Amino acid sequence: MEKRWHIQETDDASILDLADRAGISSVLAQILYNRGIRTNEEIRRYLYDDMDDLDDPFLMKGMKKAVERICRAIEEQEKIVIYGDYDVDGITSTALVYSVLRDLGGCPSFYIPERQSEGYGLNADALQVLQDDGTHVLITVDCGISSHDLIEQFNQSMDIIVTDHHMPPQLIPDAYAVINPKQEGCPYPFKDLAGAGVAFKLCQALWQKRNGKTLPGYVELCALGTIADLVPLRGENRILVKEGLKRMKKGLNTGVQALLTSSGLTPDTITAGRIAFTAAPRLNAAGRISHATRGVEVLLESDAGKATSLADELSELNKERQDIEHTIAEQAVNQIEEKGQSQDGVLVAYGNDWHSGVIGIAASRLVEKFYRPALVISIHDGIGKGSCRSIPGFNMYEALKSADDLLIQYGGHTMAAGFSIVPDKIESFRQRLLAYAADHMTEESYIPEVVIDKELQADDISLQLIQELSALEPYGMGNSRPVFALRDAVISECRPIGRNKHHLRLSIETERQRLGAVGWSMASCCANVLEGDTVDLAFTLEPNEYNGIVSPQMVLQDIHRQPQTIQLDRNVMVDIYMALKHCIPEGGLPVWQVQQRLIDAVHSRYEAHTACAAMSVLREIGVLDVRELPDGPIYYFPALTGKMHLEASATYGKYFRSEGGR
Known part of the structure; x- marks a missing residue:
């Protein structure tokens, strides 16, 4: 759309x-x-702040007390356990604190709960085991701020130090020390650190206290967690990620280097965005499919061979995660479409024993496809566990709150949340959410928005501009890649590309240069955007190297084409259908070849967009179908089992021309 x-x-x-x-x-x-x-x-x-511009970690409330206790534990060789979360922020925070404590002479160990059986955060069984095992100091990373009762239960037997970045509840845990810049009374200036950022500040303070020096290195672990946790890349987060990326490109951490290499990244291709889409999911897969301990182990490994083996294992887990998620997402899409709910204000899909570790990703896939808030529920042992993803304007947490009487429990944020529910209440729950959406959303809310930073002229687009824009990196949440608009661009080439022909390549000609553009997963636009069309483009910019030549490339975000005069009636449809019968062999033909053959065959009678619209009608009524093959989609004529009605096509209704005109 x-x-x-x-x-x-x-x-x-x-x-x-x-x-x-x-x-x-x-x-x-x-x-x-x-x-x-x-x-x-x-x-x-x-533009220019660096590590020297980070604020003093001892400004953070609770830091001095925490550091003194940990230093004493190191000196006396007391048992220190780091308790982390199973997502990337928790995994990297755990590896970071472990590395620093080890290098300061301590003997730390770590514990991360199993996602399916233990869930997020501290749990009583784990704390009991750690207590029985003689733990003296327990350091939480990326969790703990909401565990008041549990910490009160165990804080007499071990000193618990909470480091967290989540919004604190009204009742702060009575721990030995609590380090969270968001807690009331904390004077630390920057409040938006990820869990790994808070852990890094603790490590900075420990190193300074023990050695009187600045913490050397380790920042790539912090950067990895910060990128994955989608905190705003502004202020100190921007500094930490920028410095971490520099170290990643130099390969200074064996485990991180193995992870990046296994993800297909090289020093020239390491960016915050690529890490978020390649390396971070591999670490996440450990916590979703296996156990997050595997993620910590690869980050701590100093032997290159062993690190490579562990990273490759994570890659295999990620492939398994992708397969499971693809299956669940496909089932969820089919369920919603079969029920005719794809245009509902909120989408709710559920299934028995769907893997609860990936239902959040499946919900994201529904949002991507339908641009609707989406909830995916896995029912197991009589309980439905749900994960939610939202769109701007729909506060998912408040929506759940509006139905809290139907839920066992719930929690989360504006854009993402989780809950549990008794299965026989799911339909009532869905209706409650639909009512919430009706009260808070408009028809326009369900149209995705692109924020354009500036309109450019074609001659503005150059490698020099791209080089200047690189000063804005690293890009991420709160510091997105700038988006530009180009008006009245005349298309000189439009074709699908990629192994499966799912992507789009455009070219436009200007008086001074030929500009190329790529649209990821936008090959379907080839049905509506044809050579010679005048369009408006929304895009980001990047350099593109091909055959040793570097040129500016537009990465498409959206295409607006000018309205076309298209008129269809039964005679036109029959004529184009007969022409198609001559274009498509019995075994089928690649979609875009069929389109070009048809346009060439009927060009003397019909404008190209009319021919493409007619093909859309034939697809919508089942006369023409698409089969996905490894080399891309093909058109073929399926066996027809009944009479086809043109009036069943939305496209035909849009462009129908009656005998007397409209």
Whole structure:
């Protein structure tokens, strides 16, 4: 579907003043202005801050007391256990604190709960085992802030130090020390650290206390957790990720290097975005399919061969995770479509014994396909465990709250949440959510929005601009890659690319240059965007190297084509159907070859868009079908079992021309 474009407002005088003061182009000045970075000091900090600009970790409430206790435990060789979470933030935080304590002379161990049987955070059985095992100091990472009762139960037998970044509840745990920049009374200036960021501040303070020096290295572990946890890449998060990426490119951590290599990343291709989509899911797969301990082990491994073996094991787990998730997502999509619910305000799908470790990802797939808030529920032993993903404008936590009388428990945030429910209440729950959506959403809410930083002219697009924009990296949550718009671009080439022909390649010609564009998973646009069309493009920019030549490339976010005059009636449909019969052999033919053959065959009678619209009608009524093959989709004529009705096609209804005209 076409997306709504929201073009950022401009203040030309302010933009030019900002560009002049900072010695940058008006394009970069516009982007910084859009992000609220408008003074010389804000620009300097945003573009040039480094590790020396991080705030003193001892500003964090509870830090001094925690550091003194941990240092005493190291000196006296007391038993220290790090208790982490099973997601990437928890895994990296665990590996980070473990590494630093080990290198400071301590003898730490770690514990991460099993996702399916123990769930998130501290649990009584695990704490009892750790207590019985003689633990003196327990350090939580990326969890613990909501475990008041459990910590009260065990804080007499061991000293519990909580490090967390989640929003604290009203009742803070009575732990030995609590380190969380979001807790009331904490003067630490930057509040948006990930769990790995809070753990890094603890490590900084420990190293400073023990050695009187700045913490050397380790920041790539913090960067990996920060990228994966989708915290805003602003302020200290930006510094930590930027420095961590530098170390990753140098391969300074054996375990991290093995993980990146197994993910197909090289020093030239390591970015925050690629890590989020390749390396982070491999660590996540450990906690979802096997046990998160495997993720910690690869990050701690110093032997290159063993690290490679462990990283490859995570890659296999990730493939298994992808297969399971694909199956569940496909079943969920089919369930929603078969019930005719794809246009509902909220989507709810459920199944027996769906793997609860991947239902959150399956919910994300539903959001991607239908652009609706989505909830996926796995029913096991008479209990439904659900995971939710949302879209802007729909507060998932508040939606669950509106139905809390139907739920066993729930929790989460605006965009993602989880819950449990008795299966026979699922339909009542769905109806309650639909009512919530009706009260809080509009028809426009269900159209995806693209925020455009600036409209460009074709001649503005250059490698020089791309190089200047690289100063904005690393990109991520809260610091997205800038999106531009190009108006009235004339398409000179439009074709599907990739092994399965799922992606799109466009070219446009200008007086000065030929510009290329790629649209990932956008090959379906070839049915509506044809050579010679005039379109508006929304895109990001990146360099593209091919045969040793580097050129600017647009990465498409959306295409708006100008309205076409298309008129269909039964005679036109019969004529185009007969032409198609001559274009498609019995065994079928690749989709885009069929399209081009048909356009060429009927060009003297029908405009190209009319031919493509007619093919859409034939697909919608079942006369024409698509079969997915390894080399891409093909069109073929299926065996027909009944009479086909043109009126059943939405496309035909849109373009139908009656004999007397419309």
